[in-house]
Amino acid sequence: MDGLDGAQPPTSPFENAQQIDTLCPDFRMKRTHHCNELRASDAGRAVILTGWVHSRRDLGGVLFIDLRDREGRTQTVFDPSDLPPAVFDVASKLHAESVIEIEGKVRVRPEGTRNIKILSGEVEVQVQSMTVLNPSAILPFQVDDPEVANKVNEELRLQYRYLDLRRPEMMRNLRLRSKVAIATRSYMDDQGFLEVETPTLFKSTPEGAREFLVPNRREPGTFYALPQSPQQFKQILMVSGVERYFQLARCYRDEDLRADRQPEFTQVDIEMSFIEREDIYVLIEGLLKRVWKTALNMDIPTPFKRISFEEALNRWGIDKPDTRFGMELVDFTEDFRGSKFGVFGNCVAGGGVVKAMNAKGLAGATQGQIETMTEYAKSFGAKGLAFIKVENGEWKSPIVKFFNEAEKAALTEKLGIEQGDLILFAADQWLNACEILGKIRLYCAEVLKAQGKLVIDPTRFDFLWVVEFPLLGFDREMNRWYSSHHPFTAPVAEDIPFLKTDPKKVRGQHYDIVVNGVELGGGSIRIHQPDVQKTIFEELLQIPAEETQLRFGYMLEAFKYGAPPHGGIALGFDRLCAILCGTTSIRDVIAFPKTAKGTCIMTSSPSAVTARQLRDLHIEVKAAKKEV
């Protein structure tokens, strides 16, 4: 494939369509060429084109129709002196998006009438005959003008998704997604992986995300569940000796939606035997290299940077940092130890930390913006948000009067304070303080971007591995430990002794792949020893032995018969495609996505079912919303 020049992600709708010619030349059926194929060298050729009426320009004595198919468009000319009047008449009344077939002769356009916007713009087809294959009704929204179509309400676009997908921009996304899927398969095949399909009618495993349940007609009261991921099956495949497995797996989570979350989504699911973390890093770096080359013709540098969970929190206040801009968090715990400013001094004395960040150039933040940031702080349990506006040569802040000279000097130096800066503080327990400023940092970046003070190169991709996550977190309400990733994650070997003595110290062999602040995927080396797995389930997660047996018995059993050491990863395929397409909504890279309430507007699903269907399933609905 001829890629794009340089490092530009595609911006114009036709860019990729022009580059990736995928209509097989030996399989054209009714047509002789597609609509992005004819060039000056084809002049004089008799051709048949098929497609949609993209736009029609009727000049009275001559009529132009831009004929569009998946690959692009070609101008066709209807000249009444050359055509039966009936044909001209029908053509002049065609609605946009009608499907036609034309037969005609290619000619170079007259001097001064070339269209440099389209690749076929040097030529046109002089129509000799036309068949209307299917007239179109008047459209609910315009498809031909990208400026207009881009702004159309998404609800309407989803209702008429088939029209929305005809837009070159959406077709480009579908095409890119297909290319990335195929590149992934090809790369994984090169690396010796087997693509294995796992069941989507699975068993309910109530940890983690809420599941979609599927009633079992044969035994009342029992249910399948749609899998949140093929996790257990892929580990069983390792026990089976597959050694290298992958799958573009459809997964389901019955949780609330977001721009980057759908109830059903696709992940590139991977598992390998006899490996260490390093092997996964190399594999995924190679995969992403291939994908970026295929989709954007970009060479991304590898290996990726690695950052520990602790460092990520310390510097960016989040475990999926966007490192494309600065405003890093700075620690002032020691500078404020014993400070006369009670909020900071007491916090440090109580084992907390003081952190600050410099929002460069944000001293002019509005009251509303400060309030929004304060709300973020409060949502983490802070009482308020301390800040300093550096304006007109002075530090404007209700708290500055409590600072001594040494404290001020430390701030000035470590934060590089200058005119126009906004300094923000968090004093709290370590994790909380980091997370507060992490949220605020991202908010400040949005504000600065909107003001044009922060510009991020759209072709920049900051990949990094976040590693050394804590294996467990503690749930105060339930008074027990929970897995920060999932219960199959192996502890770092040297930390295993702490499992029974000091669980919070135990690091997991877990890794996340992050790009531009987006969590692209995560995985881990798994526990392959049944006794360690049993300890995690029963002693730390406090799942009763009988329940462990019911839910995971088959896995523990399988692990008894020679489970190789193994590990894997899953990448969010929709998110991957969204990043490559330069969109923040995965709905733009899914052909038929659901709305924020999980409905499909086009098909009106979910929908009520008949009483008979319910009876067969032994289900009684207590609060029916609608009749069928």
Place this chain on the structure above:
RNA sequence: GGGGGUGUAGCUCAAUUGGUUAGAGCGCUGCCCUGUCACGGCAGAGGUUACGGGUUCGAGUCCCGCCACUCCCGCCA
């Protein structure tokens, strides 16, 4: 479950402090036009202001409710 935003012609949007017959561009219909490419020109049709209440002499505008879409928090092992 909670918070924010949006909803006016087929589409994208206006509509001053609550005040005449709710406007514009595109699309649509008709007419004119032989080099356009978002063609152009003229004319025309098109509205339960999402929906249901309320306040008022008078509501697109204010209040209450409700629905849909959207963004975020919770949630997403």
